Amino acid sequence: MxxxxxxxxxxxxxxxxxxxxxxxxxxxxxxxxxxxxxxxxxxxxxxxxxxxxxxxxxxxxxxxxxxxxxxxxxxxxxxxxxxxxxxxxxxxxxxxxxxxxxxxxxxxxxxxxxxxxxxxxxxxxxxxxxxxxxxxxxxxxxxQGYSAYILVANQLYLQEQPKVLLIDIGGFTVDYLLVRYGVVDRTRIDSLPEGIIMLYKRIMVGIRQRFNLYLEEADIDNILFKRKTPYSELVVRRTFEIAAEYMGDLLGSFLEFGIDFRTTVTVFVGGGTVLLKDIIDEVWKRYHSTYYVVDDPRANVKGFIKQYMAEKAGY
Missing domain, CATH: 3.30.420.40 (ATPase, nucleotide binding domain)
Known part of the structure; x- marks a missing residue:
């Protein structure tokens, strides 16, 4: 081997x-x-x-x-x-x-x-x-996404749930899939062009228009990760406001797809999820339903390995 x-x-x-x-x-x-x-x-x-x-x-x-x-x-x-x-x-x-x-x-x-x-x-x-x-x-x-599901399914008892919505927030796309008692619903799979890169663009435009300040992607990462930065409190606050608006719009799109968060368990994964963990926690308060945030950017990588080892073992 x-x-x-x-x-x-x-x-x-x-x-x-x-x-x-x-x-x-x-x-x-x-x-x-x-x-x-x-x-x-x-x-x-x-x-x-x-x-x-x-x-x-x-x-x-x-x-x-x-x-x-x-x-x-x-x-x-x-x-x-x-x-x-x-x-x-x-x-x-x-x-x-x-x-x-x-x-x-x-x-x-x-x-x-x-x-x-x-x-x-x-x-x-x-x-x-x-x-x-x-x-x-x-x-x-x-x-992708399903691999992250496989990684955390046992820990979170997801196979026992009638519906689990997996949302993988990546660089350019937000991938999602619906899993019913451990089986992927092939009619509820898609990738939306609404990933973190789109959020960067929103923030760059918003900050430039209001403060005449040009942020790079790394600057935005530093603000959202709450690292020490030279930016004013107004810039930081507006950055988080735009991020919250983005997340609200993103979650609202699932309702338009006919997915009701109140009838599903929602699991967020991906590098974008790690960046927006606090934003997700804040915005989710309006939904009053069960959700999990997998704070591990390598969740898919680890899930690939878990699937591969299961295949080799004949599962």
Missing amino acids: GVVMSIDTGNKMMKTNHFIFHSGIKRKEQKILPGEEGIFFKGINYLESNQRISYLEDKTIDDRYYILTLLGVAKELEKEGIETGIYEGGTIPIQLLVGLPPGDYGKQIRKFREYFWRQGKAVYFSYKGKPYRIRYESVNVYM
């Missing part, structure tokens, strides 16, 4: 077992220096970048997410102290676990698997000057 690598290829952030980094890379003409986060692949140096890739409806359109995934693999191999030379033939076998949003899962699963597998051929690259040779023995593609 090879090395199991679980990677969430998010629109805003990449998540692995141990790392979270921006979904952004840039080319570098010079050699990668010691300490720089980057890989050398097919004759080109790629550096990790805080400037995320613009939203791609189809991530297989070019090699950027393939390279970002290689970077995630490299980080994990280094952390685990796994080197090419310890394997027979000098190739590290990888079982790659990735995911797709519910709305894209059925139509993109085959393409997404092929995008990474590439006939299982050996892949050569170097990370921090150390050469690696890997081969994807298998590529398993799971449904």
